[in-house]
Amino acid sequence: MRRVGIGVGLGLLLTITLLAAARAQDAPLATGALSASAPGALAPGAGLLVRPPDASPLSRDIAAFITAELRDRGYRVGQGDGYVMNFRLIRDAGGLPDRRAPLELRGDVGSDSESTVELLYNFRVLRNGAAPAQRRRADRRRDVTLTLLDRDNQTVWDARFSARSASDDDYAVIISLLPAVLDRLGRAAVDERIP
Numbered sequence: 001m002r003r004v005g006i007g008v009g010l011g012l013l014l015t016i017t018l019l020a021a022a023r024a025q026d027a028p029l030a031t032g033a034l035s036a037s038a039p040g041a042l043a044p045g046a047g048l049l050v051r052p053p054d055a056s057p058l059s060r061d062i063a064a065f066i067t068a069e070l071r072d073r074g075y076r077v078g079q080g081d082g083y084v085m086n087f088r089l090i091r092d093a094g095g096l097p098d099r100r101a102p103l104e105l106r107g108d109v110g111s112d113s114e115s116t117v118e119l120l121y122n123f124r125v126l127r128n129g130a131a132p133a134q135r136r137r138a139d140r141r142r143d144v145t146l147t148l149l150d151r152d153n154q155t156v157w158d159a160r161f162s163a164r165s166a167s168d169d170d171y172a173v174i175i176s177l178l179p180a181v182l183d184r185l186g187r188a189a190v191d192e193r194i195p
Helices: 002-026 057-072 170-182
Strands: 031-037 047-051 083-091 104-109 115-120 140-149 155-165 189-194
Touching (some): 031 170, 047 057, 057 083, 155 170
């Protein structure tokens, strides 16, 4: 009888663990919002060239990902005879600022031989020997703008999306939302939730 109870308890614990893991897997790496304007029409069959903003590895990798995604959607990519897509990434440090500098020294030197020095020391007080509660790390924000220009350098599509994630991997966060953004290529959107 006791073995059955232990077996049921272990089975229940294993089921709860698996459900929690599945729920964590279903959660998206990042969430975001997309706003886009489409002042021009995107001509079918035109070639697209994706231009990274700089030569950094992150920019090149994102450009390669966008190129592959557009190719998978049936666009002719890598050719500059039609449209040029530019993108720009703005990273926000986000997270929790470390406001607990252990020691801060401020000074003011006057015109005479006397100086004023102020010593500030920040510390945490433990109550009843308990460690202070850990705060959850806040999401970092990345803003990405995508601009599609025609051969006359006129804007055909201009999109901006914000990605929020606790992850430090900028590439993984951005590419997790790019397919949803590129699905809306050429269409207007106002604060649409993605993915």
